[in-house]
Amino acid sequence: MTTVLGDHDARFEAMYRKHYGRVYRSLRSYGVADGEAQDLAQETFKRIFESFDQYRGEGEWSFIETTARRVLYNWVRAGNTAKRKAELVEIDDPDFSYEPPAVEEPDLAERQQQALRKTRLRQAVSELSPGQRECLRLWVQGFKYTEIATILRVSIDAVKSRLRDAKKYLRERLGGDQ
């Protein structure tokens, strides 16, 4: 029994030593801050240790990467869920005393112009086909063609074609608008 446990621990330790840095760097490259990346990397290996008995020793990095992605995903998701479920504060709540500094706002005519532009744009985006709209939304949010293809599970050619058509439609529809 000692031998089995010893072998188990030795294998895990070898895996940890080999891949910990890589997991940490991958998390950092995603944009996670140093301390949190350390925590998430630790969490990744804690999970691996807990399920190490089920690991058959094949595709070592694939196993680690999936676990690390799971940990990262849950961490990001928890932040989003927390934001969505955050308690809303009534604007006239007496306890709500924070007043942000006034910012310089555009004048009324400009605001009206801006609102009109956005309404037209929103209408035009709604008129796109679902596939075009999905590509456009991801593209505007900074995703590359290959990433959009991965998220939507379509080919890169399909992404390029849909984006080209979407931009063309919007230009034709709103080209004259300023």
Add this chain to the structure above:
Amino acid sequence: MIRKTDLQDVIEEMNEEDRQRLGDPPTFDEMLAYTRGELSAEEEQRVRELLICYPELARTLTEPFEPEETATLAPVLRFRHVWTALAAALALVFAGLYWQADTKARRLDRQLSLPHVVANEQLLLPDGQRGREHATTLTVTGDSYLLIAALIHEARYPQYRLEIVDAGAKPLWRQAGLQPRDNDTFAVLVPRAFLPPGEYQVVLYGLGGPRAVHIATYTVRVPKG
């Protein structure tokens, strides 16, 4: 013209509406099933819409993790491979050059180590003192040329240096520390094989100061045959 900020605002509005409509983001297992194509069409559509309106979650799916160690090593290995090939090619080139030089040297050694007939001496006069002749044409009568370079110069130097250069001014041979013979000449025995047909220059320098002083150039031509 469409303003980028307007488009970003519109997309953010749509995201917010979809978040309200669709509810919580998908779990990791749902997302994994989505990427593997294991969901029903309806579920697939829901997860896709959720990923669009939760871009930071979608990014965890697309963000590349650090590549495999082997992948990191691959460029290094390729780099090594290229350098190995280059080194091997250079080794072959140098081996070829060495073989060529060695063969030539052996041939000359053999010629010099055996008795051979010395051709009539070829008196060389400095360029500019030969009249209309551009170069002295060497006479091919034996297996060597005995070149006699005449020192016609008033200034004297403690030592001299002789060089033989080809038509492209590439030095073929050089020897310093020379003294003229009693009759103010330098005698150089040159194996015939050393000078293939073409034009050459024998250049004489005076040594003794900080710089070598050019004294004379003797242009010679080796005829074919």
